[in-house]
Amino acid sequence: MKSIALIVITAFGICFGQSELGQAIELVNSNRYEEAENLVDTYLLDHNDDHRANFIKALILIHKKHYNNATKFIEKAIASKNDKAEYYQLAGQLYENLKNTNSAIQAWEKCHAHAKDTKLFVEAKIHLNYLKKK
Amino acid sequence: MRYLKITFLTLCTLLHCATQQVPLLQPGYDYSKIKTITVQDVKDFPYAKGSGEIVFNALSDHLMELGIDIAEIQNPSNILLLCSISDFNDKRTKYIPIEIIDKGSTATDRAYAESDNSEKTTPGRKDTHIGETITRTKEIKYTDIAVGIKLQLLDVGKNMVVWSSDFTYSALNQTEALNKCIDGALRPLKKILKK
Numbered sequence: 001m002k003s004i005a006l007i008v009i010t011a012f013g014i015c016f017g018q019s020e021l022g023q024a025i026e027l028v029n030s031n032r033y034e035e036a037e038n039l040v041d042t043y044l045l046d047h048n049d050d051h052r053a054n055f056i057k058a059l060i061l062i063h064k065k066h067y068n069n070a071t072k073f074i075e076k077a078i079a080s081k082n083d084k085a086e087y088y089q090l091a092g093q094l095y096e097n098l099k100n101t102n103s104a105i106q107a108w109e110k111c112h113a114h115a116k117d118t119k120l121f122v123e124a125k126i127h128l129n130y131l132k133k134k
Numbered sequence: 135m136r137y138l139k140i141t142f143l144t145l146c147t148l149l150h151c152a153t154q155q156v157p158l159l160q161p162g163y164d165y166s167k168i169k170t171i172t173v174q175d176v177k178d179f180p181y182a183k184g185s186g187e188i189v190f191n192a193l194s195d196h197l198m199e200l201g202i203d204i205a206e207i208q209n210p211s212n213i214l215l216l217c218s219i220s221d222f223n224d225k226r227t228k229y230i231p232i233e234i235i236d237k238g239s240t241a242t243d244r245a246y247a248e249s250d251n252s253e254k255t256t257p258g259r260k261d262t263h264i265g266e267t268i269t270r271t272k273e274i275k276y277t278d279i280a281v282g283i284k285l286q287l288l289d290v291g292k293n294m295v296v297w298s299s300d301f302t303y304s305a306l307n308q309t310e311a312l313n314k315c316i317d318g319a320l321r322p323l324k325k326i327l328k329k
Contacts, residue, residue: 022234025274086230
């Protein structure tokens, strides 16, 4: 039943000119993580280095609390796009969760350097102050 | 008119208080005397039932780790710790923009697309471009957890605030956000007590 729903969603999306990633984002936003993961997995088969797909996959894995695995995907996303502050924010939080303080500091430093909005800039500073004074 | 004046003055006072930093330390106060603290009950954060108790328990545990005894509220110590929760969001949702490249057929409403041109438009007519690529920005939901607290240490006998702190931290799980928030808020106190 689920696969039929997925086929229908994909077909609908393609008919209306929407990419797989666009649909995956909409599925994540409506908490349909399983369906989103199926779409992203399929997309990653042909676009292994796509930073957006890797980021979406990392978000899905975080939702499933598969933190170790999520780290691999966020690292891949960063490897192909190294100036997006939000990717570093997610990496920082993942490393902190995995008690990898040094990597967390590096990620938050990059987040701080690339942050374009004040909230994220301040948040990165708070994390850096906390982690460096440990 | 009088009512407006009072409201304006109240707002100004509130704004002044909000931007003023409460003194972090009381000069000349002997912090080495602090051995026992009474932690006052913590009120729940709006729409987060039970958050007060969670913060109260975690705060008491952290204080005990600092070597401070916790006095019962029935038999209070001279030092009272007030805590208010400034943030307790177990689903802090942010939207992150992602550029998506759409391929395939797209339809453009000419009447809308050409509305700025002097040419006569054909209302309702749509153009379809097969195989075109369009880059658009979509936003994806990202949820994490944030916990924030404000602490005030009162010397009841002297009726004054002797120390205060304010800290917020975000993480992927509630335990981590809570523990790091309390740890971060209590760090300055830890330093003072060590002296």
